[in-house]
Structure formats: C-alpha cells, structure tokens
Amino acid sequence: MTENVDTTLAPKRVRPPSNWLSRLFESKQLGWIALALAVAIPFINATPYVLNVLTTAAIFVLLASGLNIVVGYCGLLDLGYIAFMAVGAYTAGIVSKAFELPLLFTVPVVLVMTILAGLIIGAPTLRLRSDYLAIVTLGFGEITRITANNLAITGGPSGIFGIPGILKIGDFDFQQPAVFYFVTVFVVAGMVLAAARLGKSRLGRAWRFVREDEDAAEAMGIHTYKVKLLAYIFGAIWGGIGGVLFAGHFSAVAPQSFIFLQSALVLMAVVLGGMGNTRGVVLGALVISLLPELLRDLAEYRYLAFGILLVIVMVFRPQGFWPARGYEPERVPTGDKEPAVAGGTK
C-alpha cells in the first residue's frame, strides 16, 4: 500500500509518460539541463538588465521551493511567507553593516533569526486548525512589514542601504553582477535540490502523510505537531537564505519589498506549478517572475488574471498544473535492516 489515498491510481503509476513533453519533464537530466541553461545565458546575453531580471527570478525560485516545503509537502497554507525573507534580509543587512562583514558571514545569524521567527509563529498556531495558521501568517507578514517600517534599527520607511557585498577575496569582488548571478544560481540550485531530497526523505513522507490525512498520520505514530513545525522551520530557513541573496542583490532593503502581494505571488508560483512537485514549482516560479517582464503592457490586468487563474486551477485542477506523481521509489527489502516502525514504511 502506498501513502497515496486513492489506491485505484496505483496501477497507473508505472506507465511511462506518453508524449515527448512529459517525457522531457520527467527525465532525470532535467535538473542538469536547467542548470546548464541558467549558467549559459550570461554567455549569450549579459546586459545588466538581463542579469538583474535573471538574478531576481533565481531568488524567486528559491522562495517558491521553500514555500513548497510548507504548502506543497505539508499542506499548511502560509500567506506571509515573504516575512521570512524580510527577517533574513534585514538581519543580514543590519549585521553586515554594523560589523562591516561580508554578507556571507551573516548566514549563521540569519538562520538563527529565521528559525526563531518560524518558532514564534508556528508554535502557537500549528496545534490549531490549519486555517488559523493561514490567517496568522497573513497577520505576521503585515506585523513584520509594519515593524520594519517603524523601528529605528531597520531604517524606517527608507530601509537599509549600502549593504556590503556578499564576499571579497583580495581584488576579486563577488558582487559584480555576472559573478553574483552565478553565485545565486548555484546557491539556488543547491537549495532546490536539497528541498527536493528533503521531500523524498522519511520526514518528507511524514509531511505528505500529514497533508493527506492528519488523523491517520497521528494514528500511525507520527508526531504531527513536531513534523508540521519542522516543515514550517525549513520553509523559514529557505526564506531567510532568499533574504540574504535579496540583500546582496539590491544592496538595500526596504519595507515596501515585503508587502502581501509578494507573498501571494510566491504562493501562486507554488500552486500553479503543482504543489509538492519541485520541477513544477521551479517552472511556476520562472513563469510568474519572468512573465511580467515579457508582458509589460498588460500590467494592470496581470494580478486580476493571476487571481482568476488561481480560482480556476483550484476548481478544475486542485493539484496544480503539474502535480507530483503519487509514486514512491520501489523499496527493495534488504533483510538486514530492522523494520521501520513509523514514517510511512509498511
């Protein structure tokens, strides 16, 4: 028995994808192809505009893959996800300016702060019904923005600017746009891969079990509260790293970058791409972040279209455009391992 609730789907899962498009999407090399493309683009066209757009898109991909852990794997709706990016960006900016450190060395502090933020919001609300979490995260996103807007340490409405670069070794500055783009691409690729691996781990199986049926998961011995909190904290870490990259990319952080609209856009990337499916989410994030650059004339109707699309997708294709296939890798019984008690292995 798989964890997939609808067991009638089980025979389908071994059928190979039929058309060439799905075969391409399902191919094992897709990740490498995407990475090679991302690395190759600056060699074709390296105008500052293209680099800027691509770096922003890469950071957006990172955010979407982080939110995918929370929404896609664990089924918890987070409507204030951008707040974790804000916490990360502000922490990085403040620490690196105060101690004149390169941004890279602020990462440990950023991790601590984002995990704390995740605990503060997650701990009280994850025991309740999941809709409470949705609205509390919405409130948390607003609180973070308003607080940043009003505190002296965060620079008030004008924010922090003149943040030091990400790293400088001798004369080689990693802050040059092309170099920074490569740094971003590799960090993002690593984090996306990590998120995907996390989804396939024992913890990832527990997350999906909780998403499908929380009570059954609990009955099977999964500590649902702990598992949900972990999903939330992992999401926060991804957001915090995104914040560090954001601070490095713009060398400035201001409250208006962290409005609800941004959280909603990240959510749309996850939902439209296919919840729980890393490839779909990356594609969704690229579409959401690059489409506005291509369709500048339709700016007014863009968000309206996104909203309507969200409703339509949920009504007709609740798993997203490109949902995760509900199969597990075949597990070969080895015999020498003791049987797993909890976590989905039967």
Added chain:
Amino acid sequence: MMQLIWDGLFVGSFYALIALGYSMVYGIIKLLNFAHGDLYMLGAFIAFAVLSSLGGIPASLSIGALLVVLLLSMLLTGTAGVLIERFAYRPLRGAPRLAVLITAVGVSFSLEYGVAALAGPNPKAFPIRLEGEVFNLIGARVSLPQIVLMIIAGLLMIGLNSYIHNTSTGRAMRSIALDRNASLLMGINVNSVIARTFFIGSALAGAAGVMAGAYYGKIDFLMGFIIGLKAFTAAVIGGIGNIKGAMLGGLVLGFVEAFGAQWFGGQWRDVFAFAVLILFLTLRPTGILGERVTERV
C-alpha cells in the same frame, strides 16, 4: 479616557459588522472567506460609482442619499457574495481545506485587482462626506455622523440577531452549522440557505464599507485587506462561528486598539491588534464566548 472608550466603541462597531459575516460563513460551512474584507471594499466602490454617476448631492440630503445608496450597495455586494459562493466555493465544498483556502485567496486577489483595473489604482475621494457638529458627551468628543453610523450598525446587528433566532431560515442556518447532512435529511435546502448566509454576510460587509467611505472620505482598492484581518481577529476574540461573540469581539478589539494606540503610539495599532490575535490563539483559541469543539473524524 472617555474619549478612548468612545473611539473604541465606534471603531469596534465597524469591526463587529464585518466580523459578523466572517463568523456566519465560518460557522455554517467552516470556510475562512479571505475575500470578506474585499467585499467591504466592493461595497464602498459600488456606492462610489452610484454616487458619482448621480452627480452632486446637496449637503442637506446627504444622510438620506447615504441611506438609499447603503441599501443599494448592500443588495449588490450581497449578490456578489452569492455569486462568489456559487462559482468559487461551491464546486470545492468537499475538497481539501488547502484548496478552498487558496481559492479564497484567489477570489480576494481577483476582487482587489478587478476593482483596481476598473476604477484605477489611486485612492478615490468619496462623494458624500458626513460632516456634523462635534459636541461633548461625558468628557468625550462625539460627532453626529458617528452617532448616526453607530445607530445604523446597531440596527443591522439587532436585525441579524433576530433573523437568526426567530425565522425559519435562521433556524435552518443554525441547524446546518450543527450538522449539514442531518439538515439535508430533514428537508432543508442546504445550498439555498448557504447562499443566503453569504448574501447576508456580504451585505453587512458592504454596508460597513459604505459607512467607512462616508466617514473617512477616502477609499482605495486595498482598504479591505487590513480590515478583513481585523475582523477575523474580532471573530476569533469573540469565538468564531458565534454571532454574539463576533459583536463582542469587535467591540473588545476596538477598545484594545484604542488603548493600545494611546499607550504605544498610533503606528503600532495594527501590530498590537495582531499580537492580541496570536495571544488569543495561544491561550484561548475558542474565544470569549466560544465553546470547545472537538474535531470529529
């Protein structure tokens, strides 16, 4: 001191009016309607469109005109609520909670940016501005419009309360909230009652929107966002799903905000309200009047 209490009472009655819709919908189908705050915004913009098309209105008629526009706007916002329920929420009634919540976010987004696309993204000045003399009432500065608006809000709430408790539709609503399938077996037309609930809740939000437009004089397409959050907070404070709780919660939140803004400064008003929300969810998630509900499998 009296001033703070009066301010809290006034703002709180707005929150209560919006929280009622939230709470009713949640009580009956366990759905957090994120678009509820945007219906408040829609109500204000409908009134704006009607009043602008009428042209100038003499100041002596402004209260009367406001009442007519209020009713019209309630009717239209209510209809919008019914349509939203029909096309966005009803197809998903058996769907996982996550799908429904995301749909609600999508509806909210569509309303906000739909209005922004139609009316333009800049704030609009509301055509009717309620002006009235300010007088002293036991140490608080009170204006006539405030009293009129509070009376309207109070009447709407009393009307709703008696509707829910004294009519057969109200009884049907309460029974669906308890057990939808059993109500269906008892011959209640569940879909039509749920649609009616959406109509009433949305109409109340629309009424609050018109009143806020007339009182503050400025409307914009994102005005419903924060107020929707506050209304949810009010509903949670009072006990979500509980009609009297929503009213009480609105007033409590109004007081808390008025005093919080006084002590910590006005810019922390919203932060303070959400801090109260998180505190309540931690300590007493069922709210002041809520009963403990065990989740059934």
